[in-house]
Amino acid sequence: MKTILSAAIAAAVGVSAFATTASAQDTLAAIKDRGQILCGVGTGTSPGFAFPDDEGVWTGVDADVCYAISAAIFGEKGNVKFIPTTSKERFTALQSGEVDLLSRTTTWTFSRDNNLGFDFHGVNFYDGQGFMVRKDLGVGSALDLSGASVCVTTGTTTELNLTDFSRANNLGISPVVFENAEETKNAYLAGRCDAYTTDKSGLASIRAVLPVPADHVVLPETISKEPLGPVSRHGDNNWGDIIRWSLNTMIIAEELGVTSANVDDLKSNSENPEIRRMLGVEGEYGAQLGLPADFAYQIIKQVGNFEESYERNVGVNTPLGLPRGINALWTEGGILYAPPFR
Amino acid sequence: MAETTAHHIPKPDREPPGSYVGVRGWIMQNLLSSPLNVFMTLLGIVFLWYSVPPLLNWLIFNATISGDTRDNCIGTGGACWVFVKIRFNQFMYGFYPSEEQWRINLTFAVLFIGMLPLMFWDSKLFRGFRYKRELAVFLLFIFPFLAGFMFYGGVFGMPVVETSQWGGLFLTLIIAITGIVASLPLGVLLALGRRSNMPVIKMLCIGFIELVRAVPLITVLFMASVMIPLFLPEGVNFNKLVRALIAVALFSAAYSAETIRGGLQSIPKGQYEAAASMGLSYWKMMGLVVMPQALKAVIPGIVSGFIGLFKDTTLVLIIGLFDVLNIVRAASQDPKWFGLAVEGYAFTAILFFVFCFGMSQYSIFLEKKLHTGH
Numbered sequence: 001m002k003t004i005l006s007a008a009i010a011a012a013v014g015v016s017a018f019a020t021t022a023s024a025q026d027t028l029a030a031i032k033d034r035g036q037i038l039c040g041v042g043t044g045t046s047p048g049f050a051f052p053d054d055e056g057v058w059t060g061v062d063a064d065v066c067y068a069i070s071a072a073i074f075g076e077k078g079n080v081k082f083i084p085t086t087s088k089e090r091f092t093a094l095q096s097g098e099v100d101l102l103s104r105t106t107t108w109t110f111s112r113d114n115n116l117g118f119d120f121h122g123v124n125f126y127d128g129q130g131f132m133v134r135k136d137l138g139v140g141s142a143l144d145l146s147g148a149s150v151c152v153t154t155g156t157t158t159e160l161n162l163t164d165f166s167r168a169n170n171l172g173i174s175p176v177v178f179e180n181a182e183e184t185k186n187a188y189l190a191g192r193c194d195a196y197t198t199d200k201s202g203l204a205s206i207r208a209v210l211p212v213p214a215d216h217v218v219l220p221e222t223i224s225k226e227p228l229g230p231v232s233r234h235g236d237n238n239w240g241d242i243i244r245w246s247l248n249t250m251i252i253a254e255e256l257g258v259t260s261a262n263v264d265d266l267k268s269n270s271e272n273p274e275i276r277r278m279l280g281v282e283g284e285y286g287a288q289l290g291l292p293a294d295f296a297y298q299i300i301k302q303v304g305n306f307e308e309s310y311e312r313n314v315g316v317n318t319p320l321g322l323p324r325g326i327n328a329l330w331t332e333g334g335i336l337y338a339p340p341f342r
Numbered sequence: 343m344a345e346t347t348a349h350h351i352p353k354p355d356r357e358p359p360g361s362y363v364g365v366r367g368w369i370m371q372n373l374l375s376s377p378l379n380v381f382m383t384l385l386g387i388v389f390l391w392y393s394v395p396p397l398l399n400w401l402i403f404n405a406t407i408s409g410d411t412r413d414n415c416i417g418t419g420g421a422c423w424v425f426v427k428i429r430f431n432q433f434m435y436g437f438y439p440s441e442e443q444w445r446i447n448l449t450f451a452v453l454f455i456g457m458l459p460l461m462f463w464d465s466k467l468f469r470g471f472r473y474k475r476e477l478a479v480f481l482l483f484i485f486p487f488l489a490g491f492m493f494y495g496g497v498f499g500m501p502v503v504e505t506s507q508w509g510g511l512f513l514t515l516i517i518a519i520t521g522i523v524a525s526l527p528l529g530v531l532l533a534l535g536r537r538s539n540m541p542v543i544k545m546l547c548i549g550f551i552e553l554v555r556a557v558p559l560i561t562v563l564f565m566a567s568v569m570i571p572l573f574l575p576e577g578v579n580f581n582k583l584v585r586a587l588i589a590v591a592l593f594s595a596a597y598s599a600e601t602i603r604g605g606l607q608s609i610p611k612g613q614y615e616a617a618a619s620m621g622l623s624y625w626k627m628m629g630l631v632v633m634p635q636a637l638k639a640v641i642p643g644i645v646s647g648f649i650g651l652f653k654d655t656t657l658v659l660i661i662g663l664f665d666v667l668n669i670v671r672a673a674s675q676d677p678k679w680f681g682l683a684v685e686g687y688a689f690t691a692i693l694f695f696v697f698c699f700g701m702s703q704y705s706i707f708l709e710k711k712l713h714t715g716h
Contacts, residue, residue: 043662044672051675054428056437059676083506084662089568096571209681319677 027100027232027239028290031073036081039066040099043084047205048314048322049105049125050082058082062103064309065124065230067302068246069101072295077302091116094233101243103230112231121244123229124306125314126326126335128222129161130200132207135215137194142221149174149193151184158198161224181206195219199226204320222326242289249296251338252278253305255329260304267297278341285341296341306336401688412679425682426689429673433689436509436664445500446512449492456481461704464711482523505583509664511693513583517590517655517665522648524591529598534628536603547599554596560657562589567661586658594651601643605636638712645705649698666690 031037041050041062050062063082071077085093085104093099095117105127106112108120131150133139142165152159154177166173176193178184185206188196196203200222207213230243253259256275258266266272267279276282279300280293287293303309314322328334357363361370373383404420407427415422426433435443459468460478468474493516496502508516535547554562566585574580609632617627637644659668670690674683 043659043664043668044675047675047677047680051672052432052437052669053676054432054678056432081504081506084664086660086662088564089661092568092571096574098571205675205677205680208677319680 127226129224248338437507525594528595532599533602605640
């Protein structure tokens with residue numbers, strides 16, 4: 001009995017050496033204390049959003065959000081510990097404090113915002129469900145898909161959206177349902193159906209791996225709203241503000257034409273009052289968040305503005321080749337709009 | 343007087359007919375002995391003709407290995423091993439920093455060298471080595487802690503490498519070896535407990551074994567990674583890897599226990615009684631008489647369990663750990679390497695085959711050495 005007891009104690013001591021404790025209330029203080037942001041990302045399943053590159057460095061637009069926050073807090077973008085989470089365990093990881101925030105292609109919905117006790121802090125990618133068809137079909141719009149058969153993965157909101165879209169427009173689309181994305185893709189390739197439907201970013205990555213990508217076109221319509229953005233727990237508003245304004249800074253920087261290349265020059269020479277406020281030359285804006293005065297400068301210098309991050313990871317010159325579309329600035333036909341830096 | 347004896351000189355044996363010897367004979371007897379077999383042989387040839395050359399062409403002859411981008415592979419029609427070559431380090435070590443990888447190499451080298459005398463105990467090379475018992479004790483009870491320190495760091499000026507950076511084949515081996523090493527002794531104890539006469543211990547062992555065997559490993563892992571954090575106070579987290587290791591070890595222990603119990607039941611009652619009549623205590627009876635026979639009898643079952651466990655380690659991908667399969671999958675999602683998932687999976691398949699085939703060959707070697715087939 002004695003040996004069992006001592007073994008149990010030894011095991012408990014050994015295990016507790018691996019346990020980490022973090023203060024629940026003041027996330028910023030905990031992060032500064034720890035010297036690292038715990039950033040929940042995907043398991044490398046979303047190309048262009050968060051995946052390890054050849055050197056094992058996390059890359060993508062979701063990863064850039066965490067790099068930006070690290071640059072804002074520490075003046076150094078590298079103080080991020082990426083924690084891969086699956087789509088099932090991501091919310092537990094956030095609720096239990098295993099991560100400080102999730103930046104993981106998470107759709108902002110009513111119930112996630114309220115029922116799960118989370119706060120969304122803006123949108124870093126406006127996704128939405130779309131269609132892909134073979135070019136020789138000669139279809140130019142999703143509304144032309146009358147009577148078409150469409151390959152779709154079962155058990156997802158994608159399937160429900162498709163039915164809704166078909167009913168709303170009286171198209172009589174017949175869904176051809178498959179168990180997983182790989183099967184769906186193969187069925188589409190084999191000519192089992194006329195069109196393929198899923199989120200547009202997903203369509204782009206699937207199109208990129210098709211034998212002849214140019215033979216397939218993604219139709220312009222978007223039939224559902226999937227705003228993806230960073231999430232944190234309820235109850236720490238300052239931490240939420242830091243996430244929100246790190247993302248906003250990238251968007252405002254694009255709006256004002258501030259890039260990682262010209263930020264140094266603009267910091268010393270710009271006469272634009274908003275740029276001067278943002279880069280910490282005028283006013284005390286960083287202190288209001290509990291951050292250094294030059295936090296926005298560090299974000300732009302080290303990570304870049306929104307456009308740089310987008311074009312580097314998912315833009316038209318990457319294999320994903322996603323045009324800006326609705327992810328363009330409000331001044332350029334998109335819906336990207338950040339409150340002013342004032 | 344000349345007496346002549348008629349000696350019977352037999353003619354020399356005639357050569358067997360051509361259809362019974364040599365290559366032709368083998369073919370006639372094994373491949374073409376009946377119309378059905380002729381048909382099956384033809385079918386086999388057609389199958390091989392259509393499957394093997396394209397496979398070899400894809401794997402080897404048309405494959406590309408030189409260069410360092412995907413563009414080197416376009417239009418060859420073969421496998422693009424460039425992807426695996428560039429990512430090889432990541433597939434082996436995960437995100438472990440490259441300047442610290444010597445720690446993994448050194449630890450596994452020590453483990454490998456240390457295991458040789460135990461695995462091939464009566465080969466000429468190791469017959470004279472007299473400290474096998476000490477070596478086994480060291481490897482089982484001291485080495486795991488040394489290895490943990492080597493991998494995790496934080497002592498002797500070695501920088502800490504968080505477990506979240508562990509990955510690839512390295513992580514797969516850690517999970518598999520931990521599961522294998524922990525499951526055998528735990529399995530022996532559980533099997534003995536289940537056959538024990540003490541009701542409480544018996545109930546506990548039966549309860550544990552049946553509970554664990556009644557749920558899939560994937561559920562245990564989910565429990566460990568999704569439920570446990572919710573029970574703990576907010577902000578207190580057990581390391582994900584430790585959770586997975588405990589889950590895998592307990593899970594495989596329950597299965598080993600049942601395999602070993604099968605061995606225990608195959609030992610005739612006379613053996614127990616003989617040992618008892620010699621005045622051996624319970625533990626001596628088990629350790630000296632019963633267990634050696636029981637374990638010998640169930641080697642194939644135990645090794646099957648180990649091979650299954652080795653393959654089951656890939657399930658940790660559902661809790662976000664980057665074992666070798668998961669890291670290959672993640673790498674193939676890099677837009678730079680789009681569409682090369684098949685090469686990654688082929689590479690993983692070869693790796694798993696090497697390890698699993700190695701284990702099954704060793705078990706056959708072990709059976710021959712121990713003459714278990716009475």
